Amino acid sequence: MAVEERDPLSGYKTTGHEWNGIKELNTPVPRPVFVFLIAAFLFSVGYWLLMPAWPTGQSYTKGLLGFDQRDQVARDVAAAAAQRAAWSRALEYTPFDVALADPALMTRVRDTAPALFGDNCAMCHGQSGEGGPGFPNLRDGAWLWGGTPDEIAETMRVGVNADHADTRVSQMPAFGRDQMLPQEDVRAVIDYVRSLSSERPVAPSARLVRGAEVFANTCAACHGVTGEGSQAVGAPNLTDGAWLYGGDRDSVHQSVWGGRHGQMPAWEGRLSTAERRLLTLYLLDLGRDQP
Numbered sequence: 001m002a003v004e005e006r007d008p009l010s011g012y013k014t015t016g017h018e019w020n021g022i023k024e025l026n027t028p029v030p031r032p033v034f035v036f037l038i039a040a041f042l043f044s045v046g047y048w049l050l051m052p053a054w055p056t057g058q059s060y061t062k063g064l065l066g067f068d069q070r071d072q073v074a075r076d077v078a079a080a081a082a083q084r085a086a087w088s089r090a091l092e093y094t095p096f097d098v099a100l101a102d103p104a105l106m107t108r109v110r111d112t113a114p115a116l117f118g119d120n121c122a123m124c125h126g127q128s129g130e131g132g133p134g135f136p137n138l139r140d141g142a143w144l145w146g147g148t149p150d151e152i153a154e155t156m157r158v159g160v161n162a163d164h165a166d167t168r169v170s171q172m173p174a175f176g177r178d179q180m181l182p183q184e185d186v187r188a189v190i191d192y193v194r195s196l197s198s199e200r201p202v203a204p205s206a207r208l209v210r211g212a213e214v215f216a217n218t219c220a221a222c223h224g225v226t227g228e229g230s231q232a233v234g235a236p237n238l239t240d241g242a243w244l245y246g247g248d249r250d251s252v253h254q255s256v257w258g259g260r261h262g263q264m265p266a267w268e269g270r271l272s273t274a275e276r277r278l279l280t281l282y283l284l285d286l287g288r289d290q291p
Helices: 033-050 070-091 096-100 101-119 149-158 183-195 205-218 249-258 275-286
Strands: 014-019 022-025
Touching: 014 070, 070 101, 070 249, 070 275, 096 101, 096 275, 101 275, 149 275, 183 249
Parallel strands: none
Antiparallel strands: 014 022
């Protein structure tokens, strides 16, 4: 019969395992571990009895307390809706200029609108509204369809080139691709258009003279005689340096040669009147941050 070995210092038996002269002791499990295990077991049994816990096929055990987390969420949502009902109703009927001058209401707008903007608009216009190629910057005041509160709200309601019956409609023809202008005229008008927002000459004067003639005959109907655009048809201002698709020569060439056809969804039916007005106030407030 093997003689059990004990550690001379602690008095515990060894397991017989040894590594490089270090012997493993067969120490008992500490009592607090058993206490915690028993407490966890009792808690589990209590939770199973009191709360929804076990699936039963088509349903689940309801628990003695009858607690339903979905009902709790529904109550929380209803409470939040009731809490914001008063100021939400005020958004629908308060004139924009009055709302913008109301510190308490604008505090609500600044607290609430970023999440709504992030969920519905940021994927195109950027999280801060700074826009990107083909998507307008909503902070710089260069509004394609007008920057008054009512005009912004209407654009949001009906969209641009959308499926709404009253949608705003705008399209720039493909002057080069569809052979509406010869290549030389395309190059000339590109240089002229870029010169409108540049303080330095971008091409020889003779080319700019030809570009001005092409512009007057082909582009002025939408962009205006001086190139300052038309909000009635969503034609951009070409003199302010705020380029929707980029102001470098290649980008402008692509715009003139291949045309542009932007699109924005109609938010009527997707967002309530109060939500659209909330976003309108938010955009106007963003613009106030700009110099």
